[in-house]
Structures are given as C-alpha cells and as structure tokens.
Amino acid sequence: MGGMAEQTPPPEEQDPSERTDRPILTGLVALVGVGLVVGLVLGGGALAATRLLGLGGEEEAATAVATERDSLVLPEPEETEEPDGPLVTLRPDPQQSARPSQEPTEEEEEGITLSAGQTQVSPMGQIDLTGVYPGGEGAILQVQRFEGGRWGDFPVTASVSNETFSTYIQTGQTGVNRFRMLDTDSGDASNEVKVTVG
Template identity: 70%
Template sequence: MALHDDRPVLTGLLALVGVGLAVGLVLGGGALAVTRVLGVDGSSATTTATDVGSLYLPRPSETGEPSGPLLTLGAEPGQGASQEPSQEPTEKEKAEKEISLSAGQTQVAPMGQIDLTGVYPGGEGAVLQVQKFVSGGWQDFPVTAVVSNETFATYVQTSAQGVNRFRVVDNDSETASNEVKVTVG
C-alpha cells in the first residue's frame, strides 16, 4: 500500500508544509532581490556628512548707515524718540496699569468654587498671585493666574466660613487689584 492511501490527513499536512516552504522561499528570495536593487540591504549602516543635507550660513558683514527717515512705532502722536520720559506717570498710564478684579459669586458653601476674573491693561504675560486677607494682613493663597489678552481668570476654594476678602497682586510691578468679598457658609 502507498503512503497516501492509508493516512490522507498526514499526506495533506505534508503537502501543505511543502507548498508553504516553496512559497516562502520564492517570496523571501524576491524580497532579498528587491532590497539589494533598492539599496536597503543594510550594508551602509552609517551615514556620512555628504549623506545628510547641509545648512549654508553666510558670514556676517557690516551694513551701511540708514539712508531714510527713522521711525519709532508705538509712540504717541506728537512724541518723538528724542523726548525724555517724564518721571511721574500720567493719569492715563496709572489707569492702564490698574488691575480690576471681580468675583463670580457673592456667597458659596464651604469649599465651593469662587470664580475670580479680571482685566489688567498692559499686563500681558504677568503672573498674578491671589492673596487672602487673614489676621489683619494679606497672605499669598496657593493660586495664580496668567494675564492673556489683558484678561485673567482663575478660581479659589476655601472652607473658612464668613466673609472672605481676596485680591490679586503682580509681584513684578507690586501692583495690587481691588479686593472682592465672598461669604462662605
């Protein structure tokens, strides 16, 4: 008797393994040939300076004197660059540096969220420190707010019942806002 007559399952498995080996060898050989033709065979594992793009940076050179009028942008009309700045800030400058603070709530439960928002003209990028009035003085509260587009927003939570007073301070310029009062409890 022949081998394929007695055990048809074993014969089928052997044939499947043989076909799989043949297909694998053909596909592997083809992939190897393609990688060698395309140069992705890994023989050039290191790159040299000529393989990488280069950056051309020209040498600095002297520039000539300006030939046209000099402009200072952002100056008030009628003010030239040669004017000495006054020592005392004007009322307009004082108003531009004031921080205006408001609270979103006037009364909250203990640990309720108190929304603090405000405007700080000319304070772009400033980090404002929230302060709370405690025992006759202002103390830093562990919350800050960053000024963006001359506005800021943050929130605080406290369990101290009664009237709580808050303000924000720009420590860089020592400018303080008005205070807001919120009743907790």
C-alpha cells in the first residue's frame, strides 16, 4: 500500500499571558539604564572640568574672604572722663569756608579781615573777595590794588552787612596781583591777599 504521510502534530498554541518576552517593558528598562549611564558620565565630566579649570575654588575662596571680612569685633566699653573745661560750641563762620590766601595776624583780626577765594585764575577770571569787619556795619569798602609802588582804587566796592562782606573782581593784568579793602570813611585797611593771574 502506498505509504501514508506521517502527519506532524500542530505546534501547541501558547497562551499570550504566559509569554516571557515583553518588548515594550524591556525597551523602557534599557532606555532608563542608558539614561542613567549617560547622566553619570556627563556629570562626572562636568565635575572634572570645573576642578581642572579651577571654577569651584573661586567661590569657596570668595566665601572665605567674605566671612573673614564680615566678622564683627566689638571693643570693650570704657568709661569716659568728665570734661574739665567749659562746654561751649562755637558757631562756624561761613566766611571761613573759603580758603584764605593769607592768614590774618592778630592785629588784623580786630579790623578788616580779607580772604581771596582763589590763589590763581586765568586772565579775566573771577576772583572772590570775602571777609569780616567787626563793628563796621554799613561801611563801604573800596577794593584797592597795589601797582606802581602804591595802592590805587580798583573800580569795585562792597558794603558790610552783619559784619561781613563779599564781592568779586576780574582783571586782565597778568602776574601776581595784590589786593586789599579800604574803609572809605575811617581809612582802615585790611590785610592784603595775593592772586596770580595768567
């Protein structure tokens, strides 16, 4: 008889719940693992680069300096001694804020005291003249310049108010100019001031 073909039994069907290969889960686990490895490598590289370039040390040094500088030391309190002289506060003279070009002598302090606001100016530059005249309330003071061996009137005057006076002058005469103030009534003269022009 003809040979009968042997029939192989069909492969057994597996239950899908019993499968061991889960490609999605396996892919996710592999992806997380690769991400961790890459993150560690990049983090380690960045840390090595900052140490190699010395970037981290500056911040630590700045913090150390700031802490050193910001420390506060309070001195021990000490008792102050009682003052042995009179307690007097003198009102500052507003005219003394302008630096005088020459210090007045004791003799001149009783009369007219003159100060120049500038010691050197360019030709026709402003020269501020200020001063005090104790007891000279209302007096008219004539500006004088020394030239040719004598004092001559300069075409500017100032009046005394509250025992003080102020005015300004301009001159084109170069070199050292000497100025003073003269009380036109009493003939009292102030100290002289020198201003270099040019």
